[in-house]
Amino acid sequence: xxxxxxxxxxxxxxxxxxxxxxxxxxxxxxxxxxxxxxxxxxxxxxxxxxxxxxxxxxxxxxxxxxxxxxxxxxxxxxxxxxxxxxxxxxxxxxxxxxxxxxxxxxxxxxxxxxxxxxxxxxxxxxxxxxxxxx
Amino acid sequence: xxxxxxxxxxxxxxxxxxxxxxxxxxxxxxxxxxxxxxxxxxxxxxxxxxxxxxxxxxxxxxxxxxxxxxxxxxxxxxxxxxxxxxxxxxxxxxxxxxx
Amino acid sequence: xxxxxxxxxxxxxxxxxxxxxxxxxxxxxxxxxxxxxxxxxxxxxxxxxxxxxxxxxxxxxxxxxxxxxxxxxxxxxxxxxxxxxxxxxxxxxxxxxxxxxxxxxxxxxxxxxxxxxxxxxxxxxxxxxx
Numbered sequence: 057x058x059x060x061x062x063x064x065x066x067x068x069x070x071x072x073x074x075x076x077x078x079x080x081x082x083x084x085x086x087x088x089x090x091x092x093x094x095x096x097x098x099x100x101x102x103x104x105x106x107x108x109x110x111x112x113x114x115x116x117x118x119x120x121x122x123x124x125x126x127x128x129x130x131x132x133x134x135x136x137x138x139x140x141x142x143x144x145x146x147x148x149x150x151x152x153x154x155x156x157x158x159x160x161x162x163x164x165x166x167x168x169x170x171x172x173x174x175x176x177x178x179x180x181x182x183x184x185x186x187x188x189x190x
Numbered sequence: 191x192x193x194x195x196x197x198x199x200x201x202x203x204x205x206x207x208x209x210x211x212x213x214x215x216x217x218x219x220x221x222x223x224x225x226x227x228x229x230x231x232x233x234x235x236x237x238x239x240x241x242x243x244x245x246x247x248x249x250x251x252x253x254x255x256x257x258x259x260x261x262x263x264x265x266x267x268x269x270x271x272x273x274x275x276x277x278x279x280x281x282x283x284x285x286x287x288x289x
Numbered sequence: 290x291x292x293x294x295x296x297x298x299x300x301x302x303x304x305x306x307x308x309x310x311x312x313x314x315x316x317x318x319x320x321x322x323x324x325x326x327x328x329x330x331x332x333x334x335x336x337x338x339x340x341x342x343x344x345x346x347x348x349x350x351x352x353x354x355x356x357x358x359x360x361x362x363x364x365x366x367x368x369x370x371x372x373x374x375x376x377x378x379x380x381x382x383x384x385x386x387x388x389x390x391x392x393x394x395x396x397x398x399x400x401x402x403x404x405x406x407x408x409x410x411x412x413x414x415x416x417x418x419x
Contacts, residue, residue, distance in 0.1 A: 060409050065286065067207070075289075075297075078330055081369060085401040091409065099207055139210075174210040182191055182213060186408045187286045189416045190297065190330075196305070196419075222304045252311070272315035279413050280290050280321075287416040289297070 061092045063184035066101035070119070071111065076104045077119050079190035084122070087129035095126075096172075096180060098137035102144065105136065105151040105169075120152065127156030127168055134168045137177060191216045192282035195224035196289065199234050204288040209237065214244040219270075219278060221250040225257060230264035242266045250275060292316055293407030294326045297418030299334030300349035301342070306335050309417035310352055317360050325363045325407040326353075328396070330418065333371040336364075338393035350393050357395030364396045365403045 064083055070076040086093065097105060104123070111118040126134065134154055141147060154168040172180070181187060193212055199205040205220075205227055212218060218241065220227050227238060228249045241247065251269040254260050263269065270278065279285060294313050298305035313323055328335055340350045357364050366376060372385070378398050382390035392398065408414045 058409065062405075062408060067204075067289070074330060078370060082329075082401055082404060086405040088402070089405050089409065091405070099203060177211045178213045181211060181286055182284060184284070186414050187284065188295075188408060188414065189287045189289050189418070194415075196308075196417075221308060250308075272311045273319060275312055276316045276319055276321065279292075279415055285413060285415060287418065289416065289418040 059091055060185040061094070061183065062086065062186050062188060063180060064093070064095045064188045064190070065181075066095065066097045066104060066190065067099040068190070069100040069103040070109070071114065071116055075190045076101070077117075079188075080119060080122055082188065082190070083126070083131060084129060087131060093131050094133040094135065094180065094184060095131060096135045096137070096177065098140045098177065100140075102136055102140045102146060102151070105154070106146070107150060107152050123152055123154060126154060130156070132156035132166070132168045133170070135170050135172045135177070135180060138171050138173055141171075191284040191286065192278055193218045194285065194287045195220050195227070196222040196287070198223040198226040200226060200232075205234075206237070208286075208288050209241050212241070212245050217246045217248060217278060217282060219248045219250070219275065221253055221275070225249045225253040225259070228254060228263045228267050229259055230262055235264060238264065239266070248274070248278065290316075290413060291322045291324050291411045293324050293404075293411040293414050295404065295407075295414060295416040295418070296326060296328045296332040296335060297330040297416065299331040300340065302331075303419045305417040305419055306332065306349055307347075309415075310349070310356065312415065312417070313362075314356060317356070323360070323362055324411045325365055325403065327404045327407055328364070328366045329370055329401075329404065331374065332418075333366045333374050333376045336366045336371070336376050336393050336396040337391045339391050354393050354395040362395065366392070366396050366398045367401055367404070368398050369401065371398055
């Protein structure tokens with residue numbers, strides 16, 4: 057099977073609807089296909105990565121720790137839209153610290169999150185072969 | 191690239207996010223409630239006009255007609271049927287649905 | 290052109306399934322190939338044969354089944370999403386100790402990998418949702 061560049065676009069907040077959880081499930085299953093995977097979080101999608109989620113009282117599974125495991129699935133290109141953060145009163149510090157280990161550099165730990173602007177998002181969408189939207 | 195919008199611009203920010211991320215030369219197709227964006231003289235008509243300078247904008251005629259706004263479509267928007275929708279997805283190698 | 294279609298909403302509440310159907314039908318009639326139609330999220334609810342719409346309304350489920358029969362479409366329902374929402378074929382029902390199944394003709398239940406495979410194998414992935 058050929059290798060394609062897949063871009064997952066996440067624009068929805070978690071818990072209010074199931075899209076965030078079920079799109080994360082696609083990313084995890086999709087990792088087995090060893091494609092070139094990129095994740096983009098913009099609009100309300102940036103809330104998916106927020107620190108300190110506590111879902112006990114709504115009796116929903118808190119799936120936010122799963123984002124921390126993405127590096128182990130070799131999903132390490134995670135783009136976050138600066139404007140969406142700004143609009144929502146958030147900064148990078150409000151997001152979970154996602155990292156991956158670079159095999160080529162003696163498993164050095166590197167940041168997965170890359171902050172981008174709208175022009176860079178336009179490039180991302182054009183550069184990838186397939187956009188998966190949830 | 192073809193951007194597909196199915197949300198009313200009066201309820202969701204999908205169309206505005208799309209405008210911000212659409213490169214010059216990209217096509218934008220309004221379907222379902224997205225077609226409410228075609229209305230001339232609406233509060234967002236100026237944004238649509240501005241986008242037309244760099245993007246071609248299409249709307250699905252079936253959805254326009256269903257919603258009773260066929261006589262309000264602003265100049266410069268191309269109405270297409272489902273066959274035209276299929277053709278657009280063939281003409282553009284990349285697709286993004288702004289759900 | 291080879292297409293995979295993703296349907297992310299169920300029938301009747303959202304228009305997504307209607308639009309996906311009209312798109313798929315138009316593409317087939319123009320001679321394009323539909324590699325797969327993949328039903329995800331509430332889209333799995335398009336696959337219950339227990340749906341009984343009023344006689345003067347379209348039957349969204351039957352329409353998909355008939356299109357599948359006519360064009361030999363591969364219509365795949367995500368197993369994880371289906372289990373959450375109570376969509377099951379006879380095998381799934383038995384495996385999970387349920388007393389009934391409801392999968393409509395022309396649909397099959399399989400994994401999420403089928404969506405990824407569709408995205409990789411097709412020229413275009415067209416997503417219909419909310």
